[in-house]
Amino acid sequence: xxxxxxxxxxxxxxxxxxxxxxxxxxxxxxxxxxxxxxxxxxxxxxxxxxxxxxxxxxxxxxxxxxxxxxxxxxxxxxxxxxxxxxxxxxxxxxxxxxxxxxxxxxxxxxxxxxxxxxxxxxxxxxxxxxxxxxxxxxxxxxxxxxxxxxxxxxxxxxxxxxxxxxxxxxxxxxxxxxxxxxxxxxxxxxxxxx
Amino acid sequence: xxxxxxxxxxxxxxxxxxxxxxxxxxxxxxxxxxxxxxxxxxxxxxxxxxxxxxxxxxxxxxxxxxxxxxxxxxxxxxxxxxxxxxxxxxxxxxxxxxxxxxxxxxxxxxxxxxxxxxxxxxxxxxxxxxxxxxxxxxxxxxxxxxxxxxxxxxxxxxxxxxxxxxxxxxxxxxxxxxxxxxxxxxxxxxxxxx
Amino acid sequence: xxxxxxxxxxxxxxxxxxxxxxxxxxxxxxxxxxxxxxxxxxxxxxxxxxxxxxxxxxxxxxxxxxxxxxxxxxxxxxxxxxxxxxxxxxxxxxxxxxxxxxxxxxxxxxxxxxxxxxxxxxxxxxxxxxxxxxxxxxxxxxxxxxxxxxxxxxxxxxxxxxxxxxxxxxxxxxxxxxxxxxxxxxxxxxxxxx
Amino acid sequence: xxxxxxxxxxxxxxxxxxxxxxxxxxxxxxxxxxxxxxxxxxxxxxxxxxxxxxxxxxxxxxxxxxxxxxxxxxxxxxxxxxxxxxxxxxxxxxxxxxxxxxxxxxxxxxxxxxxxxxxxxxxxxxxxxxxxxxxxxxxxxxxxxxxxxxxxxxxxxxxxxxxxxxxxxxxxxxxxxxxxxxxxxxxxxxxxxx
Numbered sequence: 191x192x193x194x195x196x197x198x199x200x201x202x203x204x205x206x207x208x209x210x211x212x213x214x215x216x217x218x219x220x221x222x223x224x225x226x227x228x229x230x231x232x233x234x235x236x237x238x239x240x241x242x243x244x245x246x247x248x249x250x251x252x253x254x255x256x257x258x259x260x261x262x263x264x265x266x267x268x269x270x271x272x273x274x275x276x277x278x279x280x281x282x283x284x285x286x287x288x289x290x291x292x293x294x295x296x297x298x299x300x301x302x303x304x305x306x307x308x309x310x311x312x313x314x315x316x317x318x319x320x321x322x323x324x325x326x327x328x329x330x331x332x333x334x335x336x337x338x339x340x341x342x343x344x345x346x347x348x349x350x351x352x353x354x355x356x357x358x359x360x361x362x363x364x365x366x367x368x369x370x371x372x373x374x375x376x377x378x379x380x381x382x383x384x
Numbered sequence: 385x386x387x388x389x390x391x392x393x394x395x396x397x398x399x400x401x402x403x404x405x406x407x408x409x410x411x412x413x414x415x416x417x418x419x420x421x422x423x424x425x426x427x428x429x430x431x432x433x434x435x436x437x438x439x440x441x442x443x444x445x446x447x448x449x450x451x452x453x454x455x456x457x458x459x460x461x462x463x464x465x466x467x468x469x470x471x472x473x474x475x476x477x478x479x480x481x482x483x484x485x486x487x488x489x490x491x492x493x494x495x496x497x498x499x500x501x502x503x504x505x506x507x508x509x510x511x512x513x514x515x516x517x518x519x520x521x522x523x524x525x526x527x528x529x530x531x532x533x534x535x536x537x538x539x540x541x542x543x544x545x546x547x548x549x550x551x552x553x554x555x556x557x558x559x560x561x562x563x564x565x566x567x568x569x570x571x572x573x574x575x576x577x578x
Numbered sequence: 579x580x581x582x583x584x585x586x587x588x589x590x591x592x593x594x595x596x597x598x599x600x601x602x603x604x605x606x607x608x609x610x611x612x613x614x615x616x617x618x619x620x621x622x623x624x625x626x627x628x629x630x631x632x633x634x635x636x637x638x639x640x641x642x643x644x645x646x647x648x649x650x651x652x653x654x655x656x657x658x659x660x661x662x663x664x665x666x667x668x669x670x671x672x673x674x675x676x677x678x679x680x681x682x683x684x685x686x687x688x689x690x691x692x693x694x695x696x697x698x699x700x701x702x703x704x705x706x707x708x709x710x711x712x713x714x715x716x717x718x719x720x721x722x723x724x725x726x727x728x729x730x731x732x733x734x735x736x737x738x739x740x741x742x743x744x745x746x747x748x749x750x751x752x753x754x755x756x757x758x759x760x761x762x763x764x765x766x767x768x769x770x771x772x
Numbered sequence: 773x774x775x776x777x778x779x780x781x782x783x784x785x786x787x788x789x790x791x792x793x794x795x796x797x798x799x800x801x802x803x804x805x806x807x808x809x810x811x812x813x814x815x816x817x818x819x820x821x822x823x824x825x826x827x828x829x830x831x832x833x834x835x836x837x838x839x840x841x842x843x844x845x846x847x848x849x850x851x852x853x854x855x856x857x858x859x860x861x862x863x864x865x866x867x868x869x870x871x872x873x874x875x876x877x878x879x880x881x882x883x884x885x886x887x888x889x890x891x892x893x894x895x896x897x898x899x900x901x902x903x904x905x906x907x908x909x910x911x912x913x914x915x916x917x918x919x920x921x922x923x924x925x926x927x928x929x930x931x932x933x934x935x936x937x938x939x940x941x942x943x944x945x946x947x948x949x950x951x952x953x954x955x956x957x958x959x960x961x962x963x964x965x966x
Contacts, residue, residue: 200450203397203785207404207595210789215412217863218797222871226878242860249856253849256782267447267570274443278436281411289416296420376849394644397591401598401789409606461641461764468637472630475605483610490614588838591785595792603800655835655958662831666824669799677804684808 198262201273205255208277213248216241216284240291244284250374251280251310257377258318261325269320276313282306290364300356300364307367308349315342345370392456395467399449402471407442410435410478430485438481444568445474445504451571452512455519463514470507476500484558494550494558501561502543509536539564586650589661593643596665601636604629604672624679632675638762639668639698645765646706649713657708664701670694678752688748692741692755699734706730733758780844783855787837790859795830798823798866818873826869832956833862833892839959840900843907851902858895864888872946882938882946889949890931897924927952 219237223230255276262269286306289299322335348370356363413431417424449470456463480500483493516529542564550557607625611618643664650657674694677687710723736758744751801819805812837858844851868888871881904917930952938945 200396202782204400204404204446206786207401207598207789208408210595210786210793211404211408212411214790214793214797214863215408217794217867218412218800220864220867222867222874222881224874226871226875226880228880228884231884245856245860245863249853252786253852270447271443274439278439281408281439282414285411285414285416289420292416292418293420298420298422299416302422302425394590398594398598398640401595401792402602404789405598405602406605409602412606464641465637468633472633475602475633476608479605479608479610483614486610486612487614492614492616493610496616496619588784592788592792592834595789596796599792599796600799603796606800658835659831662827666827669796669827670802673799673802673804677808680804680806681808686808686810687804690810690813 198259198265198269201265201270202256202259205259205273205277209248209252209255209280212277212281212284213245213252216244216288219288236291236294237288240284240287243291244287247287247371248280248283250371251283251314254314254374254377255317258321261330262321263324263326266320266324269317269324272313272316272320276310276317279306279310279313283310295360295364297357297360300360301353304349304353304356304363304367307371308346308353311342311346311349315339315346318342341373345373392453392459392463395459395464396450396453399453399467399471402475403442403446403449406471406475406478407439407446410438410482413482430488431482434478434481434485437485438478441481441565442474442477444565445477445508448508448568448571449511452515455524456515457518457520460514460518463511463518466507466510466514470504470511473500473504473507477504489554489558491551491554494554495547498543498547498550498557498561501565502540502547505536505540505543509533509540512536535567539567586647586653586657589653589658590644590647593647593661593665596669597636597640597643600665600669600672601633601640604632604676607676624682625676628672628675628679631679632672635675635759636668636671638759639671639702642702642762642765643705646709649718650709651712651714654708654712657705657712660701660704660708664698664705667694667698667701671698683748683752685745685748688744688752688755689741692737692744692751695755695759696734696737696741699730699737703727703730703734729761733761780841780847780851783847783852784838784841787841787855787859790863791830791834791837794859794863794866795827795834798826798870801870818876819870822866822869822873825873826866829869829953830862830865832953833865833896836896836956836959837899840903843912844903845906845908848902848906851899851906854895854898854902858892858899861888861892861895865892877942877946879939879942882942882949883935886931886935886938886945886949889953890928890935893924893928893931897921897928900924923955927955 216237220234220241223234283306286299286303290296290303293299318338322330322338348366352363352366352370354363355366410431414428414435417428477500480493480497484490484497487493512532516524516532542560546557546560546564548557549560604625608622608629611622671694674687674691678684678691681687706726710718710726736754740751740754740758742751743754798819802816802823805816865888868881868885872878872885875881900920904912904920930948934945934948934952936945937948
C-alpha cells in the first residue's frame, strides 16, 4: 500500500472528540434548583463536586495522552486498539465519581472508583509501552523510556493499594487516588530530562 | 471551479465528530445506584453490557471506516451521501444493543439488532464500492479490491442469516452477529496483501 | 497584525463539531421499549420519523455549508457571526421536527417548522452573500454568484409560502418544505456551470 | 526532546470540541409541548430565552478565545491548564443562565450568574496574560498588549459590581452583565490598532 496508515494526528483528533464529550457529560447533571436561594444550591453539591473532580482528572489524563501521542511515529493497529481501551476506561470516570459523591465517600463506591483508575492506568501502561516502542531513539532517550514506564507501573500499584485500602478506610483510599493523580499533573516523568 | 471539493480528510473529521458522540451516548445511561453496595450495581448489567458491546462494535466500524477512507482520492457527492447513510445506520447501534440487553436476548430485539447490522453493512458495501472505485490503481491492487468487496458481500449474507436465525434461536443469531463482526477486527481483508 | 485571522478551515471544523452534536441529539430520544415485540416499536414512530427527517435535512444543510465555505477566502468577523446565526437556526430543527411528528402534522407545529426553515434560509442567504462577496473572481463566476443568490432568495420565498399554507393545509405546507429542501440535495445551483 | 510540544492549533481544536458540546447542550432542554397550539409554546420561554442568551455569550467567548489563541506561539503547560480552567467556567454558563430564566431574574440566581462571569473573566485574564506573554513582539505591539490586558481587568471589575448590584437590583445587575459582554463582540480591544 502506497498511502500511509491512519496518522497519530488523526487518532489524536478522534480521541479529542471523545474527550470533549466525556468531560462535559456531567454538566448535564447540574440542573438549576426551583427556588431562588443560595440554600437551594446546597443539595447540588455532590453533582457539583463530582463534576469538578472528574473534570480535573480527565484533564490530567488528556494532558498525558497528548504528551505521549506525540512520540508515536505511526498509528499501528495495536496503538489504535489500546487507545480505544483507554478511552473506554476514561468514559467510566464520570459514573464512578458521581457514585462516590452521591454516597459521600462510602466504602464500596470508593473501591469501584479506585478500580476504574486501575483500569485507566492498565490501559495507559499499554499505551505508554506501544507509543514509546515505536518512537525514534533520538526523540525519547533510554533513560526517559525507563522512567516513564516505571512511573506507570508504580502508579498502577498505588491504585491497587488504594482499592484494597478503601474497603476499610474509604477516606484514605480516596485520598491516595487523588495524590497519585497529582503525580501526573506534569506529563513528563520527574528526572526524565537529563 | 478552481478550488478542490471537500477533501476526504474533511469528511473523515466530520465523521469522527459523529462517531465520538455516538460512541459515548450510552455512558449517559449508566446512572450510579442509590445504595453503596456492589449488589446495587447488579441491576445495571444490561446497560453496562450494552455499553461495552456497542462501544466495541462502533470501534470496529470506526477502524474500517478510516482504513477505507484513506483510499478515497476525492470526497465525491456520492461518497458524502453514502457516508451520511453509513453514519445514520451506525447511530442506531446503541438503541438496538440496549433493547437486546434489556430484554435479555429475546427473539424480536435480536432480530432488529441483526437488521441494524444488515443496514450498517449495506451502507458499508456502498462505501467500499465508492471509495475503491475512485482509488488509484497503484494504491489498491485488483486482488485487494476483489477480496474487500467479496468480504463485504459475504458478511452481508451472514447478517441476513443471523436475522432469520434469531427469530427461532435468538442466542445463535446474536452469536453469529458477534462472530461476523470479529472478522472486521483487522480492517484489511485476509489475503489482500499478496 | 502579522498573523492571519481565523481561517475558514478553522471555522468549518468548529461548525462540524456543532453539526455532529446536533445531528445525533435526536437519537437520544429513541429509547428501547420494555416489551420484546415488533408491535412495541410502533409507538416510537414519531421519534423515529423525526430523527430520520431531521438527520436528512441537517445532512443537506451540512453539504451546502461546506460547499459554500470553500469559497470564502477569509473568516471575517461578519462571516463568523453569520455562521453562528446559521448554526443556531439549524439547532432548532430537531425540536421543530419532533413537535411535527408528535402532533402528527398539526397546523401550528408545521407552521413553526416552516418558520424554522425560513430562519435557517435567512441566515443561509446572509452566509451565501458573505462567502461569495469575498471569493476570488476566478473561483466563482458572475453567473454562478447570481444563480446561487437567486436560488437562496427563491427558496426563502417558498418557505414563507409553506408557512402561510400550513395554517390551513398543514400537509401541503409540510410537503412544500420537503420539496424545497430537495432542491438543495446538490449544493451547486442548477446551471451554475456554464 | 526533538518533537514540538502540543501546538496551539491542537489545543484550539480540542477546545472547539468542548465549545461545540457546551453550546448545544441547552437545546436538549427544549422539549416539544404536547399540544399543537402556539400558546403551548409559551411555557417554554425560560428555556428558549436562556438557550438564546447562553448561545450568544458562549459564541462571544469563542470568538475571543480564538482571536487570542492565534497569538500564542507554543501551547505551554500553563496555557493548557489556564485553558482547561477557562473551559470549565464556560461550561457553567448554561446552568446559571437556565436558573436566571427559570426564576425570572430573581436576586440570588442573577448574583450566581454574575459570579460565573467573574470566574470566566478571571480565567480569561490569566489566558490573556499567558497567551500574550509568549507572543512575538512583531505580532502584538506593546500598546495592544496594554489595552487588551486593561480591558480584561476593567470588565472583571464590572462583573464584580454587577454581582453586588444584583443582590439589591437584579434587573440592573443582569443588564450590566449583558452590557459588559457586548464590549467583547469585537475581539480586538478598541484602539488596539494604532
